[in-house]
Amino acid sequence: MKIGFHTDAFNSAYWSFEKCLQWAQRNKVSYIECGLIDGVSWIHGLGYQPHVALYEDPALLRRKMDKYGVQFSQVDAAYPLSQEDGPLRGVPYVMKSIAWAAQIGCPCVDTTDGLHAPEGLKDPEAMAMMKQSYEQILRVAEAHKVIVNIEPHGYFTTNPDRMAEMQAFSKSPYLRVNMDTGNTFIAGNDPVKFLKRFLKRVSHVHVKDVSESLAAALRGGATGIAVSQCSLGGGVNAGNIKQCLALLRDHGYAGALSIECEGQAGPMIEQSLAWLRATLKELGIQETK
Numbered sequence: 001m002k003i004g005f006h007t008d009a010f011n012s013a014y015w016s017f018e019k020c021l022q023w024a025q026r027n028k029v030s031y032i033e034c035g036l037i038d039g040v041s042w043i044h045g046l047g048y049q050p051h052v053a054l055y056e057d058p059a060l061l062r063r064k065m066d067k068y069g070v071q072f073s074q075v076d077a078a079y080p081l082s083q084e085d086g087p088l089r090g091v092p093y094v095m096k097s098i099a100w101a102a103q104i105g106c107p108c109v110d111t112t113d114g115l116h117a118p119e120g121l122k123d124p125e126a127m128a129m130m131k132q133s134y135e136q137i138l139r140v141a142e143a144h145k146v147i148v149n150i151e152p153h154g155y156f157t158t159n160p161d162r163m164a165e166m167q168a169f170s171k172s173p174y175l176r177v178n179m180d181t182g183n184t185f186i187a188g189n190d191p192v193k194f195l196k197r198f199l200k201r202v203s204h205v206h207v208k209d210v211s212e213s214l215a216a217a218l219r220g221g222a223t224g225i226a227v228s229q230c231s232l233g234g235g236v237n238a239g240n241i242k243q244c245l246a247l248l249r250d251h252g253y254a255g256a257l258s259i260e261c262e263g264q265a266g267p268m269i270e271q272s273l274a275w276l277r278a279t280l281k282e283l284g285i286q287e288t289k
Contacts, residue, residue, distance in 0.1 A: 001248070002256040002288050003276060004031030004073045006206070007050035008227050009263030014048040021068040027273060030289045031073040032065075033110075033258045036100065038093050051076075054096055058104035072106035073256035074149065074178070074204050080114030081133050082126045082156055091133050094148070095140045102144035108204050109146055110178050111137070113154035115223050127156070127165060134169045141174040147203050149178035152194065153224035158187035160197055167201055177201045181241050182208025182228055182260065188220035191240040192247065199251050205244075207276060208260040209235035228261045231268045233275035242279060249285050 007020045015023075017034060024032055035051040043049050052061065052075070065071060077097035079090035090111075097109050118126045134148070141148045156162040167175065177198045183206075184191040195202070210219075211230035215237075218225070228235065245257075259276060263269035280287055 001245075001254060001280065001285055002031050002073060003029055003259070003273070003280075004033055004256045005029060005259040005269065005273075006076070006227075007032065007034040009259070009261055009269050010050045010265065011227075013263060013265040014043075015050045015265065016047040017050050017052055018064070020050045021065060021070050024070045025068045027270065029273065030070060031256050031258070032070050033072065033074045033076060033256075035076040035078075036093075036097050038096060054100050058100055062104050072101070072104060073258060074108040074110050075101050075106050076110045078110050078112040078151060078153065080154060081111060081130050082113035082118050082121075082154065084118060084120050087129060087133055091136055094137050098137070098140050098144050098146045098148070101146050107147055108149050108176075108178070109141070110149050110151050110204070112151045112224075113156045115154050117155050123156075127162070130156075130166065131169045134166070134175065138170050138172045138175055142172060145174070147174050147176050149176050149204050151178040151206070152180050152183050152187070152189075155223055158183060158189060158223045160189065160194055163198065167198070176203040178204045178206060179244070180206040180208060180224075180260075181237060181244055182206065182210055183224040185210055185237045185240060186215070186219055186225055187223045191237070192243045195244050195247055199247060202248070202253065202255070204255055205248065205253075205257050206260050207232060207241060207257050207272075208237070209233065209241065209272075210237040211235045231261055231275065232259065232272035233279070234271070242283070245279060245283055245285065249283055254288065
């Protein structure tokens with residue numbers, strides 16, 4: 001399996017994307033995931049945000065990433081498509097992200113729904129709206145041969161039955177699942193059972209532990225967390241993560257494991273990386289570059 005990390009880890013440290021590439025190179029991590037910005041942001045322009053803008057030329061950025069020996073496992077375009085403005089803002093954003101991802105050689109684009117029930121829409125209406133949105137998105141994905149993942153992160157997607165309905169929006173092989181061990185847990189699900197249900201559709205994985213205090217405060221009352229406030233192996237979700245890795249191993253999964261934790265410029269993310277590497281070794285899983 002491939003080890004990577006989401007640049008969200010360094011949001012609070014106000015790192016630039018290039019600084020994240022430097023961290024990856026120092027720690028011999030070959031895969032990276034970041035958010036995509038559609039437009040101009042002053043904080044990003046000043047170098048204080050570890051994500052990438054769609055106005056950045058993908059060929060030139062790929063050249064820079066090659067110098068660090070790092071490539072994308074996925075780019076994050078997770079605007080909440082279940083909200084009322086999902087078709088207006090989310091759909092063009094995701095479609096633009098797919099074309100950009102294809103140009104830079106990134107295999108996957110991450111998408112999701114909103115954290116809460118959409119205002120002004122009943123659940124069936126929101127599901128019907130998302131179905132139309134994903135049908136449009138997948139036409140572009142198929143043309144560019146880029147996988148569109150749906151991540152369990154919100155009101156609909158952390159409900160296994162709703163996720164199954166969303167996976168049935170299209171028969172396209174480019175509609176898949178981004179498993180998230182932390183979001184499924186914090187939403188009150190068993191991450192292992194959730195993964196078993198969608199194992200055949202998983203093409204990318206977010207590996208996220210959950211601290212005991214956060215679980216006590218939010219589990220079952222929230223649908224997702226941006227990053228974990230503890231390192232991998234340091235929380236109450238570590239046992240579930242190990243079982244999920246074993247399931248992925250037995251299924252023959254060879255994709256990316258993207259670490260999501262609060263980096264704070266170290267040492268939490270370094271501890272997470274060490275734990276994940278040790279756990280893969282314990283489970284007989286080879287880290288591929």
